[in-house]
Amino acid sequence: MLQALHDKVSGTIAKVLLAVLIFVFSFFGIESYMTGRADTYVAKVGDHEISTQDFRGRFDQYRARAQASMGANFDPQLIDNPMQKRRVLDGMIDEQLILEANDKLGIMIPAQKIQDQIRQTPQFQSDGKFDSATYRAVLGSIRKTPREYDENIRKDLLARELPAQIMQSSFVTDLDIDTYLRLRDEKRSFRYVALDKLTADAPKITDAQAEEFFKQHSADFTNPEKVTIEYVDLDGAKLSVEAKPDEATLKARYEKEKARFVSPEQREASHILVKLPQNADAEAQKKGLQAATEIAKQAKAKPADFAKLAKEKSDDLGSKSAGGDLGWLEKGVTQAAFEAALFGMNKGDISDPVLSPEGYHIIQLRDVRAQKERSFDEVKPDLTKEFVETERDRVFSEAAGKFTDQAIASPSSLEPAAKAVGLTVQKTAPFTRQGGGEGISADPAILKAAFSDAVLVQGNISDPVQLGQNHIVLLRIAENGHIASTPKKLDEVRAQINLILVAQEQTTQAKKRADELYARLEKGESLDKLADELKLKVSEGKDVLRADASLDSKLVADVFALPRPAADKPVPLLVTLANNTYDLAVVTAVTDGDPATANAATRDSVRSELAQGIGYEAAKAFIANLRKEAKIKVAEDRM
CATH class of the missing domain: 3.10.50.40 (Chitinase A; domain 3)
Incomplete structure (x- = not known):
C-alpha cells in the first residue's frame, strides 16, 4: 500500500499539485492555513489594539457617570447612541497616542x-x-x-x-492682555426697532398645494415600523438559592484564603x-x-x-x-x-x-x-455571605447554560428555554426603533437586539442580551409581531400639511418684509422714519457691554459682530430672532475698553484665562497632529 501511495505522489500530477501549493503558501503565508484569527478590536492605533472589552468597560463608566449626574432626568437614548460611543472611543484613541508620544519623549x-x-x-x-x-x-x-x-x-x-x-508652556504678553481688555470691556451704543409679527389673516392653502407638498414629502408621513417581542428574563437576583454552608466548608475556605484576613x-x-x-x-x-x-x-x-x-x-x-x-x-x-x-x-x-x-x-x-490576623469566628459572617453569593453565581451560571442551550436546540420557540429554568415567556406591547416603550422595551440593548438582522430579518432567537450582572434576556419577534412602516394617506395628514404650509408662508412673508425694510435702511432712510411708518417704538442701547443680559443675546451678539461705524454714519443691521421675528438696528458708537483701569488682580486673572485658552488650543492641535501622523483603524460595527 505504501508503495502504491509513493507511486501516486511521484508522478507528473503530484509535481503540478506541489508547485501550486508552493505558490499559494508563498503568497499567503503557510501560517494562515495553520491558524485562524478573527479581529476583535474596536480600534487599532498603530500596532496597539483597543479591545471590545476595554471599550465596553470605558463606555460603561461613562454611562454610569452620566446617570449619576443626571439622576431622574437620565435618558439612555442620549448616551447609548453612535455619536456618544464614538466620542468615548476617540478619547481612548487620543490617550493611546499620548502614551506613545510619552514613550518617544521620555x-x-x-x-x-x-x-x-x-x-x-x-x-x-x-x-x-x-x-x-x-x-x-x-x-x-x-x-x-x-x-x-x-x-x-x-x-x-x-x-x-x-x-x-x-x-x-503657553505664555501671554502684556500686549495680549491689553488687547483682550479693550475688546472685553468694549461698549457699543445702538438704536433698534423690534418688528412685530405679521397680523394678517393666515394664507389660504389650496388642495393642489397640499397634494404637491405631500407628493414631495411622502417619506415624512409614514406609520413607523413596530415590533412586538416575546422574551424570557433570567435575573440571577430573583433566582431561588438555598445555600446553607456548614462549619467545615467555611473553615476549609478560611484556611485556604487565610492571607485575606491578615492585616499587615x-x-x-x-x-x-x-x-x-x-x-x-x-x-x-x-x-x-x-x-x-x-x-x-x-x-x-x-x-x-x-x-x-x-x-x-x-x-x-x-x-x-x-x-x-x-x-x-x-x-x-x-x-x-x-x-x-x-x-x-x-x-x-x-x-x-x-x-x-x-x-x-x-x-x-x-x-x-x-500584624493582626482575624479569627475564624470574626470572619465567619463574611465567609457565609460570600458563600451565598458564590452559590448564587453558580446557580445563575447553570441556569444560563440550560437557558441558552435550549434556545440553540429550539430556535423557533422560547418555550423550551423558559421551561428549562422555570420561567414563563412574556410579551411586550408594540414599540418602534426609537423606543418609547414601557418596561423592558425601553432598554437600548433590547431595542438593538430586537431590530437586528438576526432577529428581525432572519427570525432567530437573539443572543443573550446582557442587562446587568447575572441578568440576561433572550427574545424573538412574536408571531405576526412585525408591523412594517406604511405610508399615510393624504386625508390623514391634510390638516398637518396645511399647518406646515401656513407656517412656511408666514415665514416667507415675514422675511420678505424684513428684507425690504432693511434694504431701505441701507439706502439711507432713517430708522425713525421706518418706525413712524410702522407705528413702532425706537429703543436704545446705550454703552452696552458684550455680556449684557438685559437685552436679547442674539441682538447683542450681532451688534458686536459689526464693523465700527464711520463718523456720523451709523451701521445698519437686520437681526433674525426666534419665531419669525426680526429687529432693525443701527450701531451709532463704539468705545474701547481701557486697560489702564484694570488692577493687578484683574490682569493676573486675564493672563491665566488667556494662557489656559491658548494652551488648550495648543494641546488640541498637538493631538490632532498625532492623529494625522498615526495609522488609525476603527471598526464601527464593533462599538
Whole structure:
C-alpha cells in the first residue's frame, strides 16, 4: 500500500499539485492555513489594539457617570447612541497616542506623584486621612492588587501629563492682555426697532398645494415600523438559592484564603521632602543632601516640632500643609528605598536623609500597628455571605447554560428555554426603533437586539442580551409581531400639511418684509422714519457691554459682530430672532475698553484665562497632529 501511495505522489500530477501549493503558501503565508484569527478590536492605533472589552468597560463608566449626574432626568437614548460611543472611543484613541508620544519623549511619572494621588483619593481615607486598611479593602472589592492600581494611576497621569505640560508652556504678553481688555470691556451704543409679527389673516392653502407638498414629502408621513417581542428574563437576583454552608466548608475556605484576613503591619509616618530636579547631576544631589542633612539634624534635636518643620521646609505639596503626615502605611505602598528605611526604624525614630527618585526624605515613625490576623469566628459572617453569593453565581451560571442551550436546540420557540429554568415567556406591547416603550422595551440593548438582522430579518432567537450582572434576556419577534412602516394617506395628514404650509408662508412673508425694510435702511432712510411708518417704538442701547443680559443675546451678539461705524454714519443691521421675528438696528458708537483701569488682580486673572485658552488650543492641535501622523483603524460595527 505504501508503495502504491509513493507511486501516486511521484508522478507528473503530484509535481503540478506541489508547485501550486508552493505558490499559494508563498503568497499567503503557510501560517494562515495553520491558524485562524478573527479581529476583535474596536480600534487599532498603530500596532496597539483597543479591545471590545476595554471599550465596553470605558463606555460603561461613562454611562454610569452620566446617570449619576443626571439622576431622574437620565435618558439612555442620549448616551447609548453612535455619536456618544464614538466620542468615548476617540478619547481612548487620543490617550493611546499620548502614551506613545510619552514613550518617544521620555516622559515619566514620579512614584511620589502616584502615591500622592492615591493618598488624596477620598475612598481611601478614614477621618480625612489616608488609611492603608481602607485602601486594601477597596482594592479587594474591585479585585485589583496595589501594583495593578498603581499602574492604572500611572497611565491616567501619563495621559494627562503631556497635554498639561503643553498647556503650561503657553505664555501671554502684556500686549495680549491689553488687547483682550479693550475688546472685553468694549461698549457699543445702538438704536433698534423690534418688528412685530405679521397680523394678517393666515394664507389660504389650496388642495393642489397640499397634494404637491405631500407628493414631495411622502417619506415624512409614514406609520413607523413596530415590533412586538416575546422574551424570557433570567435575573440571577430573583433566582431561588438555598445555600446553607456548614462549619467545615467555611473553615476549609478560611484556611485556604487565610492571607485575606491578615492585616499587615502598618506604620504611621510623616516626612519632609527635599526635592531634586529631574535627572539631577552630582552637584545638585550634593546640595540636596546637604540641605536634607541639616533639616534632619534640626528634626532630631526637637522631634516634637517635626510637623512645624515640615510645614516650613518640605517640598511635598501633598503633605506639607498637614505637617508631613502620610497616615498609616504598609509594605508595597511606597517607593522601595523609602519603605526599606521606614520599616527598619523604631517607634519615635527620625531617619537620616533617604534618597528616592523624587529627592531626599527625612522620615519620622510616629506609631506602629503590629500584624493582626482575624479569627475564624470574626470572619465567619463574611465567609457565609460570600458563600451565598458564590452559590448564587453558580446557580445563575447553570441556569444560563440550560437557558441558552435550549434556545440553540429550539430556535423557533422560547418555550423550551423558559421551561428549562422555570420561567414563563412574556410579551411586550408594540414599540418602534426609537423606543418609547414601557418596561423592558425601553432598554437600548433590547431595542438593538430586537431590530437586528438576526432577529428581525432572519427570525432567530437573539443572543443573550446582557442587562446587568447575572441578568440576561433572550427574545424573538412574536408571531405576526412585525408591523412594517406604511405610508399615510393624504386625508390623514391634510390638516398637518396645511399647518406646515401656513407656517412656511408666514415665514416667507415675514422675511420678505424684513428684507425690504432693511434694504431701505441701507439706502439711507432713517430708522425713525421706518418706525413712524410702522407705528413702532425706537429703543436704545446705550454703552452696552458684550455680556449684557438685559437685552436679547442674539441682538447683542450681532451688534458686536459689526464693523465700527464711520463718523456720523451709523451701521445698519437686520437681526433674525426666534419665531419669525426680526429687529432693525443701527450701531451709532463704539468705545474701547481701557486697560489702564484694570488692577493687578484683574490682569493676573486675564493672563491665566488667556494662557489656559491658548494652551488648550495648543494641546488640541498637538493631538490632532498625532492623529494625522498615526495609522488609525476603527471598526464601527464593533462599538
